[in-house]
Amino acid sequence: AERRDREGMKIRTFKTAAQAEERVFDLLSSRMKMVTAKPHGILLPGGTTPRGVYHRLALEPPAVNSHLHLMLSDERHVPPEAPESNYGGMKPMLDALAIDDSRALRVHTELELDAAADRYEKDLRAFFRHGGRITLALLGLGADGHTAGLFSGTDIFRGLGRLAMPVRRPDGLEGVTVTRDLLQKAEHIVFFAVGPEKARAVRSMEREPGSIPAGMAVEDIS
Helix, strand or coil: CEEEECCEEEECCCCCHHHHHHHHHHHHHHHHCCCCCCCEEEEECCCCCCHHHHHHHHHCCCCCCCCEEEEECEEECCCCCCCCCHHHHHHHHHHHCCCCCCCEECCCCCCCHHHHHHHHHHHHHHHHHCCCEEEEEEEECCCCCCECCECCHHHHHHCCCCCEEEEECCCCCEEEEECHHHHCCECCEEEECCCHHHHHHHHHHHHCHHHCHHHHHHCCCC
16 A cells, blocks of 8 residues: 655555555545535545445445545446446445435546536536535556556646546546546545555655656645
């Protein structure tokens, strides 16, 4: 697991994936239980790595208040019932937490790709306009060094001035991702990486973050 916060880069490793998942479960549970006077959001990753944590949160949901919002770092442009859908994968957790549609900021994939990205952008801006803050951004880290739907330096720069944008993914699917500008607004950023195939990306984040998209996405955030 790799963590970057406003005090600098910190690396924390675990002997097993189960231990890493336990730490992320505790972190999410704690942040979800925060009591705030205004909306606060947690940015969550898709993919397979966090699904065990989401499953456990569905079984052991913490008590949350009405100001908690959950939002996705990225989404594939597929129907919610498709196995590739990040929103579909976390829906049981959302239901267990009683997070309704007004507090689950998702990509509306029933729209065309560009319209879906514009809608997500609009929803994110409305969250901030109403005093919302992102207290935690939990991000994935791909073996190729990507995070969210940011797969290249071109993606990083193409997103400047936006909070969300459409992307064409290397796997052939289209999707919507948050941008570096959105990550700039996060008060705390944690990368959650599991598996030996991620070791090289983690080392790059520690030693030369500007060499991979994930590092470029959070480099010099202050």
